[in-house]
Amino acid sequence: MEDQGGGGGSTKQMNNAYVDTSKAERAVWLMKCPPLVSRSFRAPPSDPSRPVAKVVVSIDPLNSNDDDSPPQFTMELAGTEAGHIPKCYVMDMSKDFIPMSVFSDTPQGKMSVEGKILNKFDMRPHNQNLELYGKLCRERTNKYMVKSRQIQVIDNDSGAHMRPMPGMISFSTSGPPEKKKTPAKATDTKRTRRDRGEMEEIVFKLFERQPNWSLRNLIQETDQPEQFLKDILKDLCVYNNKGTNQGTYELKPEYRKSGD
Numbered sequence: 001m002e003d004q005g006g007g008g009g010s011t012k013q014m015n016n017a018y019v020d021t022s023k024a025e026r027a028v029w030l031m032k033c034p035p036l037v038s039r040s041f042r043a044p045p046s047d048p049s050r051p052v053a054k055v056v057v058s059i060d061p062l063n064s065n066d067d068d069s070p071p072q073f074t075m076e077l078a079g080t081e082a083g084h085i086p087k088c089y090v091m092d093m094s095k096d097f098i099p100m101s102v103f104s105d106t107p108q109g110k111m112s113v114e115g116k117i118l119n120k121f122d123m124r125p126h127n128q129n130l131e132l133y134g135k136l137c138r139e140r141t142n143k144y145m146v147k148s149r150q151i152q153v154i155d156n157d158s159g160a161h162m163r164p165m166p167g168m169i170s171f172s173t174s175g176p177p178e179k180k181k182t183p184a185k186a187t188d189t190k191r192t193r194r195d196r197g198e199m200e201e202i203v204f205k206l207f208e209r210q211p212n213w214s215l216r217n218l219i220q221e222t223d224q225p226e227q228f229l230k231d232i233l234k235d236l237c238v239y240n241n242k243g244t245n246q247g248t249y250e251l252k253p254e255y256r257k258s259g260d
Contacts, residue, residue, distance in 0.1 A: 018111070020111070023114055027116065035200075075088070086136070091123055142205070
């Protein structure tokens with residue numbers, strides 16, 4: 001890397017490409033949000049002058065200097081009434097992560113450092129929206145579970161296209177009959193990953209059927225790669241290391257259906 005701007009320069013050359021580092025020290029927040037919130041952010045706003053969301057910071061003035069009472073962050077979405085999306089979310093802050101920076105590039109090939117990650121947040125529905133969020137998840141799960149069937153009209157209904165062509169069938173006059181090939185086991189076939197948002201909805205649906213699932217049974221039900229399914233379960237569930245349900249997963253309290 002070569003500094004192109006002198007001692008206080010803000011442009012560096014790396015692998016024959018210039019990187020703008022003028023914003024390298026700017027504090028940036030990294031936020032992990034549910035797919036429905038991400039889609040809400042990307043949707044074109046009805047009024048471009050209005051913010052898509054606001055963050056509310058709650059501080060206890062009596063314990064503002066106490067490390068055991070950090071500020072509480074809450075995000076409220078704007079303009080979600082039509083989509084029936086929960087509006088209020090809790091933002092769990094964490095500072096225990098690997099130092100990271102944010103980069104951007106343009107179609108013209110310009111690269112920039114947009115800032116340095118100061119805080120990391122994990123979003124989850126606020127307690128007042130848990131019932132609405134659970135209902136939305138169940139609706140989406142039901143939608144994904146419905147298999148679409150198509151009816152095709154065949155113009156040539158004589159069945160000629162279904163008849164075997166000459167040479168396709170051969171008869172053996174000597175030798176023992178050939179053994180049928182054993183079909184490959186399901187475990188030997190490569191599983192295809194579904195969309196993560198779709199898989200989360202399917203997992204919620206499965207835990208409505210029963211509260212505890214082993215990893216093996218979940219793989220059989222979803223037909224998903226083991227590591228991909230483990231990553232989803234890590235975010236949505238807790239693993240029972242002991243007790244009557246040892247070796248099984250169950251939903252975290254914030255994702256359980258109210259009344260369970």
